[in-house]
Amino acid sequence: MTTQKKAISLSVNGISYEASIEPRMTLADLLRGELVLTGTHVGCEHGVCGACTVLLDGRAVRACLMLAVQADGASLTTVEGLETDGELHPIQQAFIEEHGLQCGFCTPGFLLTVHELLENSPDPSDDEVRDALGGQICRCTGYQAILRSVRLAATRLRDAQAAASSQGS
Amino acid sequence: MSVEIPKTLEDFPNSSPRFVGRGVDRVEDPHLVTGRTEFIDNVVLPGMLHAAILRSPVAHARITGIDVSEAEKLPGVFAIVTGEDAKRWSFPPPTAPEEWGTHCMATDKVRYVGEPVAAVAAVDRYVAEDAIELIAVDYEPLEVVADPAKAMEPGSPLVIEEKGTNVMLQRVFNWGEVDEAFRDADRVFTEKFRWNRLGANPLETFGVIAQWDPVAGSLTLRASVQSATHFGLGRAAVFGLPSNKVRVIGHPHGGSFGGKGGTRGTDVTALLTRKAGGRPVKWIEDRAEYLTGGGSQSWDRHYEVSLAVKDDGRVTGLDVKLLDDMGATGECFGAINTVKPLAAFTGPYTIPVARYDLTIVATNKLPQSPYRGMGPPPHFCALEQMMDIAARDLEIDPAEMRRKNFIPKDAFPYTIASGNEYDSGDYEAVLDGALELSDYPELRERQARARAEGRCVGIGVVSAIEPGVFDWNAYAIVGVQGIGVPEGATVSIDILGKISIRVGFALEGQGQYTLATQLVADYFNVGFEDITVVPLDTFSAPPAFGPGGSRLGVALTGAVLGACEKLRAKLVRVAAGLFQMDPEQVDLVDGNLVAKGVPGVEMSMPQVVGTMLARSDLLPPDIDPRPEATYVWTAAGRTEADEEGRAKSYLTAAQAVHVVMVEVDPETGLVEILEYCVVDDCGTRLNPATVEGQTEGSIAQGIGAALLEEYVYDDQGQILTSSYMDYLLPTINEVPATKKGIVVTPSPFTPLGAKGCGEGAMHTTPAAILSAINDALVPLGARATEVPASPNRLWNLIRGAKERTAGE
Ligand code: FES
């Protein structure tokens, strides 16, 4: 049943990897098992919970539903890629301050989904946030603190943006 | 040595505490938000194999043959186990009720869909899954019993033949003169309720790495377990090992809510590592396994409830008949869910007498597990509907109906009919708070306007109790032994004054490491950065149970503060020796050891600790030179259950009132929550932010219970909800924003006055939503008595009511 392995190369969090893998291996298993990026979590393995969400060329995808070979040549961001030199990303910081997590198992998936949302829509309405997060399941928080976290993160990111552009001008 | 645990923050040796009682950031979070927390599936051991489990596709069948020969030939397969190995190396597990267990893999027949039949350990999970597909099992179908009422009939197929019956337990408890109360009542109301199976569904499934040491004859288990100690003792019993030969290393869990389960899977994995000569074997339950064969399912209940009521609205008697479908065995201790209601049987009310007619039955379904709340939530859901039914008939406002029957605030500590004692409360203040916060009169006006427009809008006003700090004695009637649940902590200071807190439980979501840090930081007047919380395995941790039964916040506070007090006493004695004074003349003040009334005579904590470590020759001869102390906390005053099951069991009683407004769409049966308001009293809030998180999370789970979540079985015991496409969890779109208020009546029985609060709104939310739905349905003449009140159920109910009125 094992089939011929296939060589792929991809970049994850700015680091280039090459791997020789079975075509049936999921992207989640590649990230977690082969590349030891275990921050990407697997909650359902059938595409419903969103825990395994990563960014593939900037778009949120479910790593449990994709085959690793489909990511050949792609550039990925996982939760491990959010911080810079040990500095938390403002979204991570906002989740801490607003208690947007309890067990934290869903959190990497939420962080990356929020990251995509705020890239595209820096000042989202609550409805937009609900829309974007409608496919992410959190069993612990009841989502209210997550909403508060997203609002705080959006504000912080906008402020940082404004500060940067006023400095630049 | 008797230890005085601080009763309030004022008793701390710190003039300006900064952390306890504040919503501080959690120490757990930086690891979690960066993906660094070591969940069990992240762990890789040298030589580790991966397990896959072959499970029964049918609910009841005799196994007439298992052929593993093809699987054995597959390259990469190291070990295969079946029921034969289970018989050879293990025993059925401890259960509740006792002796309702079977081996971890089917030995002669399968008893439910999802029961393990064989398992493989291989180089990776892919190969292991390939291998189980090569195993051929011959099943000879047996008649299935998937209905608890049928399971009780004579001639029903038996789930466990040796028992001679499917009835696991049948008992009637009478607390007071119940018949008399019903005879003397002005009105008696009776209704039936159905609560369908649902369950915990933590986002992380269960996982374990088992390693057998063939030389020592010992087993090491790394697992995402809630109570490592309890888990280890159970495994020792299963494998016939001395308890000091089973070591459990707890790993952080991605949620648990009581329903993490995993004992069967662990036992299967342990057989695999033994068969593989001691190679470590990892088993990560997948979601389908969790949903069909894991710790996923709880509370499968058929109720008939009667209320004896006086014309003035006083409730004088409660009679609850419960038939609970426990599934195939008692291995997951699901039966304790049926007896925990004794801890709060009559809710927040003064109902003086009560009866509980309890039947627990085995069927060909997955054995029930615990779930957040452990059984009272369905009980309260039924009780609160009865309160509404009575109020409606008496034309009393539902809020006033509750008020009339509340235990008055000066009656605490108050012993309820079923024997438990409530510590404290001010239920009217909570009710008033909720009515004010929700602007109840205005809600009623809005409802009247909506009704005038022909819309189905309803309001639920509901109150319930959250029993906190569980004790084993609460479960005596289903065969659980013992009283007292220890929780220990060690507080240790190093030579530079840095502090470690050693505990016996793994990280969960409730922020307990933060709580321990808050307590120690304030006690010794240090910062969060000076403290580390260290979880230890069962061989090295102080005695501990860990989270469960709304207990750990209170128990851990007791343990940590007890250890702090003991350590303070030690430091004071050492300092007194160095000052050449009596210990009574020395004190710990803001983190320094000072001579009372002698300005300038003082030492910093690190100085004293340094002396203890480096100059034990200077210490009083009887003093242990380690600058650390361990304290094991248990709840005081717990009593043995009497012949009617009555005991002082749960130590605290938190209380809440929820006011909910919903709209039911009569065309679709869909329910929309328009307003959600909660006021609760769980005593002192040690970290208000995490308490709020527990409330919000448990409201969401309550919404799931009331409207969405249900495990569906067909009459052949086939489960129809084996993915999250079918078993519906609440998403961000189903959970509304809530208005929240608090009342604080500190518990007189706990350190700092905190009450158990982790299970929270799960006790109240399902009842509140169902009440609101029923209020909405009044004009239609319909009454919902089944949860989840799913769109199809409500739609059918409404259609039936319409047909009835049209027929009149
Ligand atoms: S694990 Fe991928 S969506 Fe659940």
Ligand code: FES
């Ligand atoms: S924090 Fe536990 S699932 Fe979201």
